[in-house]
Amino acid sequence: MADRSDTKNRILDAALASFGTAGFDGTSLDDIAVGLGLRKQTILYHFVTKRGLLNAVVDRCAGDLTRAMEEVLAGEARDWDRVEALVRRVFRLALDQPVLLGLLREVSRPNSPGAQRMRANLDPLMARARIWIEGEMAVGRMRRTDAQLLLLSAYSTVVGVGTEIEVLRAAGIEPTLRTVVQRRRELLGFLRSSLDPRD
Amino acid sequence: MADRSDTKNRILDAALASFGTAGFDGTSLDDIAVGLGLRKQTILYHFVTKRGLLNAVVDRCAGDLTRAMEEVLAGEARDWDRVEALVRRVFRLALDQPVLLGLLREVSRPNSPGAQRMRANLDPLMARARIWIEGEMAVGRMRRTDAQLLLLSAYSTVVGVGTEIEVLRAAGIEPTLRTVVQRRRELLGFLRSSLDPRD
DNA sequence: CGCATTCTCTACCAAGTGGTAAAGATCCTG
DNA sequence: CAGGATCTTTACCACTTGGTAGAGAATGCG
Numbered sequence: 429m430a431d432r433s434d435t436k437n438r439i440l441d442a443a444l445a446s447f448g449t450a451g452f453d454g455t456s457l458d459d460i461a462v463g464l465g466l467r468k469q470t471i472l473y474h475f476v477t478k479r480g481l482l483n484a485v486v487d488r489c490a491g492d493l494t495r496a497m498e499e500v501l502a503g504e505a506r507d508w509d510r511v512e513a514l515v516r517r518v519f520r521l522a523l524d525q526p527v528l529l530g531l532l533r534e535v536s537r538p539n540s541p542g543a544q545r546m547r548a549n550l551d552p553l554m555a556r557a558r559i560w561i562e563g564e565m566a567v568g569r570m571r572r573t574d575a576q577l578l579l580l581s582a583y584s585t586v587v588g589v590g591t592e593i594e595v596l597r598a599a600g601i602e603p604t605l606r607t608v609v610q611r612r613r614e615l616l617g618f619l620r621s622s623l624d625p626r627d
Numbered sequence: 628m629a630d631r632s633d634t635k636n637r638i639l640d641a642a643l644a645s646f647g648t649a650g651f652d653g654t655s656l657d658d659i660a661v662g663l664g665l666r667k668q669t670i671l672y673h674f675v676t677k678r679g680l681l682n683a684v685v686d687r688c689a690g691d692l693t694r695a696m697e698e699v700l701a702g703e704a705r706d707w708d709r710v711e712a713l714v715r716r717v718f719r720l721a722l723d724q725p726v727l728l729g730l731l732r733e734v735s736r737p738n739s740p741g742a743q744r745m746r747a748n749l750d751p752l753m754a755r756a757r758i759w760i761e762g763e764m765a766v767g768r769m770r771r772t773d774a775q776l777l778l779l780s781a782y783s784t785v786v787g788v789g790t791e792i793e794v795l796r797a798a799g800i801e802p803t804l805r806t807v808v809q810r811r812r813e814l815l816g817f818l819r820s821s822l823d824p825r826d
Numbered sequence: 827c828g829c830a831t832t833c834t835c836t837a838c839c840a841a842g843t844g845g846t847a848a849a850g851a852t853c854c855t856g
Numbered sequence: 857c858a859g860g861a862t863c864t865t866t867a868c869c870a871c872t873t874g875g876t877a878g879a880g881a882a883t884g885c886g
């Protein structure tokens with residue numbers, strides 16, 4: 429039955445879009461269902477509860493993010509080049525899939541349902557990154573600094589890109605690639621000034 | 628009856644805190660009322676509808692923000708010093724009243740009720756700032772660039788500070804002044820590189 | 827075919843939502 | 857004290873919400 433994963437994915441797509449724009453509380457299962465031409469009970473069949481749907485959406489997004497970064501980590505870029513490659517990869521993902529930024533911002537809110545799960549999902553990735561960076565520091569290929577703080581700042585910068593895009597759009601400015609590229613440059617500048625020993 | 632403005636302000640305080648953390652949709656009038664030890668009908672008496680309450684909250688916050696900036700504009704700082712003074716003043720406001728950042732982020736969301744009203748409230752301030760900057764550009768005291776884009780980027784950076792603080796807190800790091808100061812330094816650096824002709 | 831699995835549907839419900847109507851309080855003023 | 861204005865309350869309502877129960881389709885397999 430090829431329909432199964434198809435319906436499930438269609439629901440996930442719609443839920444991601446709605447959670448990211450209207451928020452979790454601002455989304456009703458009926459809204460999603462009607463938008464897809466089915467009944468909300470179908471959604472509950474696949475995900476049991478609304479919270480379960482959110483969890484599935486969070487898991488998928490965290491998976492996308494993790495996969496994108498694994499891709500770079502499996503590549504041949506090293507040292508500072510690897511940092512730059514990671515940033516570029518994440519920004520590319522954000523541009524390809526803007527709704528992802530909306531969800532990230534939603535779950536970055538205090539008291540947000542999903543926040544804990546997203547964090548749990550990204551924890552291994554963060555820990556891995558931190559260990560790598562600290563290793564590089566230890567051998568002098570990166571300058572010494574608080575690795576975790578650095579990573580979280582980078583994370584919130586990426587999330588902020590989503591906010592900025594929406595702010596611009598609300599002000600009637602259709603965001604161009606330029607504004608995003610600028611943010612990326614700033615983030616790279618921040619990371620370079622924190623990490624690059626050649627600086 | 629001195630109670631009137633008092634009760635009203637207490638409701639506004641509680642609503643600001645709740646809208647900023649749980650979001651508009653995630654807040655029920657009952658929640659607010661119970662937290663204040665009164666009935667939700669009291670809230671509705673003062674603000675007629677939930678939406679009216681949001682509007683009042685947005686208006687007050689926009690007023691705080693505007694007043695803070697007027698304060699600087701009435702001061703004696705000029706040229707680049709004025710830009711720096713404005714940034715410092717806004718960051719100080721954000722530190723004094725962190726809940727304000729929560730609301731700003733809430734209304735910076737697409738489809739957010741209140742987004743339009745916040746924008747309408749801040750529009751005059753933004754227009755005034757743009758005109759001033761463009762004037763400075765015209766006489767060569769600032770470098771030429773897209774003033775509105777600059778302002779909106781600065782705005783979203785400030786909003787991003789709120790997100791970052793919450794991300795850090797969620798990760799178990801109690802945000803220190805240091806992280807906020809760093810963001811301020813970055814924003815000033817961005818503005819300087821965009822505007823300062825001495826650069 | 828018969829049967830079981832997988833999926834989607836209709837029907838319904840308990841709880842919570844924002845909001846209305848109106849009765850009391852509390853206070854100021856003539 | 858009487859009466860009006862301001863404020864807070866109780867009682868109630870229409871509606872939406874997430875969720876349950878169970879009946880039908882559709883598909884795969886013996």
